[in-house]
Amino acid sequence: MKYSKATDYALHTMLFLTAATPNQPIGVQKLAERLGVSATYLSKILTKLVKAGMIESASGARGGYRLKRNWENISFLDIIHTIEGKASLFDCSLDHGSECAIQQVVLLAEEKMEDHLRNQTLAELAKKVEVDV
C-alpha cells in the first residue's frame, strides 16, 4: 500500500506554487523540469487540481498555472483526496451481518491519519520551508 507518485507530484507542485505566488502563471514545462517528470504526465495531474478548484489555469501564450485565491485553506488531505480519491483504504469483503468490527478498527485508524493531514495546511508548511521546495 502506497501513495501514488501522482500524489507526490501534486503536493510538490502545490508547495512550489506557494513560493511563486505572483500573478504571473507558471507553465507546465518549468514545473515538470523542477520535478523531473514529463510535462504531459504532469499536466494530467494539474488538470485534476484545476477541476478540484485548487489552482487555476490560463491557456495561450504566457499562460500556465497559479494558486486560486482561497489557497490558504487548502490542506494536505484536500490534495491527497483529489489525486487518490476519497475511498477508504479498507473494505471488508465479507458480508457478516451488519458491521465488521475489523473494518471499524482500521477505519478509526485511518481517521487519525486523516485528522493530521486535514490540520496541516499548505500555507503553514510554506511558512516553515520558505527555502528550496
Next chain:
Amino acid sequence: MKYSKATDYALHTMLFLTAATPNQPIGVQKLAERLGVSATYLSKILTKLVKAGMIESASGARGGYRLKRNWENISFLDIIHTIEGKASLFDCSLDHGSECAIQQVVLLAEEKMEDHLRNQTLAELAKKVEVDV
C-alpha cells in the same frame, strides 16, 4: 491506495482463530469456506503468518493452523505489516537536499494511524466480538 484483500483475509482469519482456540488445529479448507476464498490462495497468506510467528501449522492428517502461545500480544499493526510489508506509504521522489518537509508531514500522519493499529490487540477485539466473526 488501498489495503489488499490479503490483509482483509489475514485479519479475519486471525480473529476467527481466536474464537476457535482449542488445541485442535483448523484446516485451510474450513477457513477458506468461511471467508469465501480459494483454499490455495488463503494458504499462501497463512504461510506468511506462520513465518512471522503468529500462528503455527501442523502438516498431515488432522493438521491445520492455530494461534501461537503469545497471541495475546498480537496487534493489528503486526498482522498488517506481515502482509503489506513495513515500507512507509510515502516516498518523496525528488532529491532536494536533505529532508523533504512534505514527506515529514505525511509520515507523521502515518504514525498516527499506526499508533492506533498498534494499540489495538487481537485479544481486545476478540472480547468485544465473541459472536460471529
Next chain:
DNA sequence: CTATCAAAGACTTCACATGCCTATAATAGC
C-alpha cells in the same frame, strides 16, 4: 496570424494483486 500553452483522449508498458494448478513433504491412523 502565429507562437505558445492547457485539455483531452488514445495508447503502451509495467508491476502487482488475485487466484489456480501441480508437485512435494510431512504426519495421523490403520
Next chain:
DNA sequence: GCTATTATAGGCATGTGAAGTCTTTGATAG
C-alpha cells in the same frame, strides 16, 4: 509400512491500475 489428509512451494494466468508517451484540439497574447 500404507494411505489419506494436509501444509508448503513453485510456477502460471489474468486483470487491474499506475506511470508515462503521443497526438489532436482549443484558447489566447502579442
